[in-house]
Amino acid sequence: GQNIDQPTEMTATEGAIVQINCTYQTSGFNGLFWYQQHAGEAPTFLSYNVLDGLEEKGRFSSFLSRSKGYSYLLLKELQMKDSASYLCAVMDSNYQLIWGAGTKLIIKP
Amino acid sequence: GAVVSQHPSRVICKSGTSVKIECRSLDFQATTMFWYRQFPKQSLMLMATSNEGSKATYEQGVEKDKFLINHASLTLSTLTVTSAHPEDSSFYICSAITGTGVTEAFFGQGTRLTVV
Numbered sequence: 001g002q003n004i005d006q007p008t009e010m011t012a013t014e015g016a017i018v019q020i021n022c023t024y025q026t027s028g029f030n031g032l033f034w035y036q037q038h039a040g041e042a043p044t045f046l047s048y049n050v051l052d053g054l055e056e057k058g059r060f061s062s063f064l065s066r067s068k069g070y071s072y073l074l075l076k077e078l079q080m081k082d083s084a085s086y087l088c089a090v091m092d093s094n095y096q097l098i099w100g101a102g103t104k105l106i107i108k109p
Numbered sequence: 110g111a112v113v114s115q116h117p118s119r120v121i122c123k124s125g126t127s128v129k130i131e132c133r134s135l136d137f138q139a140t141t142m143f144w145y146r147q148f149p150k151q152s153l154m155l156m157a158t159s160n161e162g163s164k165a166t167y168e169q170g171v172e173k174d175k176f177l178i179n180h181a182s183l184t185l186s187t188l189t190v191t192s193a194h195p196e197d198s199s200f201y202i203c204s205a206i207t208g209t210g211v212t213e214a215f216f217g218q219g220t221r222l223t224v225v
Contacts, residue, residue, distance in 0.1 A: 033214065042115075042202050042219040043153070048212050087152060089214075095141065095206065097214055101152040 002026045004100035006088050011106045016078050020086050020103045022071045028093020034062050034073045035087040037102065043087055046073065075105075083107045111137045113205050115217025122193055122224055130188045130220045132203030138183035139205035143214070144176075147200040159186050193224040 003025045012018040024032070031050040035043035049055055049064035049071060061074040075082055088100040112135040122128050132142060141160050145153040157173075159165040159180035167173045177189040186205075190197055203217040 031212070040200070040219075040221070042216040044216075045213050050212075091214075096155070096158060097143065097204070099153045099155075 002090075002092065002098045004088055004090060004098055006086075006100040006103045008101065009104045009106065011108060012075075012078055014078055014080060014107055014109050017074065017076050018078060018105065020073045020075075020088075020105070022073070022088035022100055024069050024071070024088070024090045024098070024100075026090045026092045026098050029066060030091040030093065030095060032062075032064055032071050033089045033091070033097070034060075034071075035089065037085045037087055039085075046086075078107050080107050080109070111135075111205075111207075111213075111215045113139075113203065113215045113217045115203050115220055117220060118218055119221045120223070122222070124194055124224055125192055127189055127191045128193055128222060130190075130201055130203070130222075132186045132188070132205070132217050134184045134205045134215070137205075137207055137215075139186070139207065139215075140183065141206050142180055142186040143204040143206075144178060144186075144188050145202045145204065147202060147219075153202065156188075190222065193222070195224045198222055198224045 006022045034046040037043040047062035054063045059076045064071045085102040085104050087102045089097045114133045116131045144156045156171045157165045157167045159178050161183050165178035180186040202219045204214045
C-alpha cells in the first residue's frame with residue numbers, strides 16, 4: 001500500500017531552526033510537495049522536489065532522497081506565524097497526491 | 110502563481126437539501142481536479158479525481174450518488190452534496206493540476222459546509 005509518515009506534532013522556539021521529516025512508500029514517484037496549512041484554511045504551497053538534493057527558498061528548505069524514500073522540510077529563523085500544520089504529499093505514477101497526516105508545529109516565544 | 114477559485118467559502122444548509130460547490134481555475138487549464146474532505150485536526154482525504162469530459166474516479170468508501178462531481182470544462186469542476194446530513198459537515202477543498210510536468214497542485218480556498 002501507499003504510505004506517508006511524518007511526526008504528529010513538534011515544538012520549537014521562536015528564532016530557532018526545526019526540521020520536519022517525511023518518509024514515503026508509493027506506487028511510482030512524480031515529485032514530493034510540502035504545504036503549510038493554518039487551521040480552517042486551504043493548504044498553501046511551500047516546495048516541490050523531484051530530484052535528489054536540497055532546494056532552498058528563503059527561510060524554508062526542502063530535501064529529497066528518492067533512494068531512501070525520505071524528505072525533510074527545514075524552517076529557519078522561526079517566527080510565531082510559522083505555527084501551522086505542515087503537510088508532506090507525494091505524487092504517484094497516476095499523478096495523484098498521497099498525503100501525510102501533517103505535522104502540527106507549535107512555536108513558543 | 111495560478112489561481113483556483115472555490116465558491117462558496119461557507120454554507121449552512123438544512124438536512125436533506127443539496128449543496129453545490131464550484132471550483133474554477135482562473136488562469137490555466139486544469140486537466141485534472143481533485144476533491145478533498147478534511148475533518149477537524151485530520152489531514153486531507155481524497156474523495157474523487159475528475160478529468161475534463163470524463164466521469165470522476167471515486168475513492169473507496171465515497172458514495173458517487175451522494176457526491177456528484179461534474180468536470181464539464183477545463184476550468185470548472187463542481188461537487189454537489191445531495192441529501193446532505195449533519196455527518197457531511199466538513200471542510201471541502203478542490204485542487205487542480207495542469208497535467209504532466211506538474212510542479213504544483215493549486216488549491217481552492219475551501220468550503221466550510223455545516224448541515225443542520
